[in-house]
Amino acid sequence: xxxxxxxxxxxxxxxxxxxxxxxxxxxxxxxxxxxxxxxxxxxxxxxxxxxxxxxxxxxxxxxxxxxxxxxxxxxxxxxxxxxxxxxxxxxxxxxxxxxxxxxxxxxxxxxxxxxxxxxxxxxxxxxxxxxxxxxxxxxxxxxxxxxxxxxxxxxxxxxxxxxxxxxxxxxxxxxxxxxxxxxxxxxx
Amino acid sequence: xxxxxxxxxxxxxxxxxxxxxxxxxxxxxxxxxxxxxxxxxxxxxxxxxxxxxxxxxxxxxxxxxxxxxxxxxxxxxxxxxxxxxxxxxxxxxxxxxxxxxxxxxxxxxxxxxxxxxxxxxxxxxxxxxxxxxxxxxxxxxxxxxxxxxxxxxxxxxxxxxxxxxxxxxxxxxxxxxxxxxxxxxxxxxx
Numbered sequence: 001x002x003x004x005x006x007x008x009x010x011x012x013x014x015x016x017x018x019x020x021x022x023x024x025x026x027x028x029x030x031x032x033x034x035x036x037x038x039x040x041x042x043x044x045x046x047x048x049x050x051x052x053x054x055x056x057x058x059x060x061x062x063x064x065x066x067x068x069x070x071x072x073x074x075x076x077x078x079x080x081x082x083x084x085x086x087x088x089x090x091x092x093x094x095x096x097x098x099x100x101x102x103x104x105x106x107x108x109x110x111x112x113x114x115x116x117x118x119x120x121x122x123x124x125x126x127x128x129x130x131x132x133x134x135x136x137x138x139x140x141x142x143x144x145x146x147x148x149x150x151x152x153x154x155x156x157x158x159x160x161x162x163x164x165x166x167x168x169x170x171x172x173x174x175x176x177x178x179x180x181x182x183x184x185x186x187x188x
Numbered sequence: 189x190x191x192x193x194x195x196x197x198x199x200x201x202x203x204x205x206x207x208x209x210x211x212x213x214x215x216x217x218x219x220x221x222x223x224x225x226x227x228x229x230x231x232x233x234x235x236x237x238x239x240x241x242x243x244x245x246x247x248x249x250x251x252x253x254x255x256x257x258x259x260x261x262x263x264x265x266x267x268x269x270x271x272x273x274x275x276x277x278x279x280x281x282x283x284x285x286x287x288x289x290x291x292x293x294x295x296x297x298x299x300x301x302x303x304x305x306x307x308x309x310x311x312x313x314x315x316x317x318x319x320x321x322x323x324x325x326x327x328x329x330x331x332x333x334x335x336x337x338x339x340x341x342x343x344x345x346x347x348x349x350x351x352x353x354x355x356x357x358x359x360x361x362x363x364x365x366x367x368x369x370x371x372x373x374x375x376x377x378x
Binding site: 119157 | 206207208209210216238239241242244245246247248249250251253256257260265268275276278279280282283284286287290291294297298300302303304305306307308309310312313315316317318322326327331334335336337338339340342343348349350352353357359360361363364365
């Protein structure tokens with residue numbers, strides 16, 4: 001694929017993610033996964049899960065993190081030099097931000113008209129519960145043979161699920177799961 | 189001159205928030221609130237909460253939406269550019285460095301085993317808050333079918349989330365129009 005076509009495809013994908021990514025955070029995951037894993041194959045499902053993990057342990061929203069990461073790896077993965085890959089990162093990060101920027105500018109300018117607008121509230125009445133479903137689908141789509149390699153994966157899942165429910169810090173849980181992974185899976 | 193100073197102040201504040209808030213956009217909200225409402229006094233708390241409700245109704249990362257609102261409100265277009273750049277740059281720099289390094293260590297057996305442990309944990313971290321989120325989104329027994337139908341259609345039928353969003357907005361509006369027609373009331377969001 002020509003570099004310019006790749007840049008264009010990245011731009012369009014992340015613009016779409018920015019425009020339709022309602023609910024922020026995990027609610028954007030099914031859309032990001034569909035674009036970068038299923039449709040374009042820029043990342044494997046394992047890479048994608050790893051980005052989610054890296055996002056938990058690094059600053060910033062997951063949409064930016066995946067945009068920056070995908071922009072770099074997609075271009076570098078096609079054999080282009082790091083300079084072009086950095087440009088890919090910048091394109092993805094900008095394009096995922098543009099819809100937010102424009103829409104929030106409109107929101108700020110017409111704040112008082114939108115605040116109690118019944119049509120606005122009506123548009124959100126079904127969307128809000130739907131966003132919960134999108135987050136659930138993110139979890140379901142990641143419960144696959146790539147991320148759950150054996151019964152030990154399910155034990156880690158169950159322990160972290162309960163701990164997270166009890167409000168244990170997610171970064172701590174990721175670090176502990178990583179240590180557990182090392183002892184359970186490293187071929188000593 | 190003071191305009192540039194204000195923009196620089198906005199940029200620095202959101203850069204700081206972007207750099208030191210781990211765990212995604214939602215973790216940033218209380219910190220933005222403390223800085224913008226309590227420390228700087230740029231917005232009153234009511235304004236901030238109303239803004240948050242709107243920022244959450246718009247697509248895109250909530251931290252960015254909030255940043256754009258605060259910047260725009262304070263210094264117009266230049267202000268929103270400053271806050272957006274501030275909130276975006278820290279994660280851009282960090283993830284770029286990780287992408288450059290991580291891609292070379294991915295197949296290292298130590299890294300591979302560590303991530304085998306982390307992957308199921310990530311899925312648990314996504315799944316665990318669902319109940320609480322459902323409650324705060326106002327999901328009741330009568331509306332429980334909505335998230336269930338969405339989750340199943342995206343997961344099993346591979347329906348695009350774009351379609352889900354468009355259909356959900358359309359259904360919300362149709363429901364509203366229907367209620368308005370049968371009751372004549374203006375408020376029919378429930």
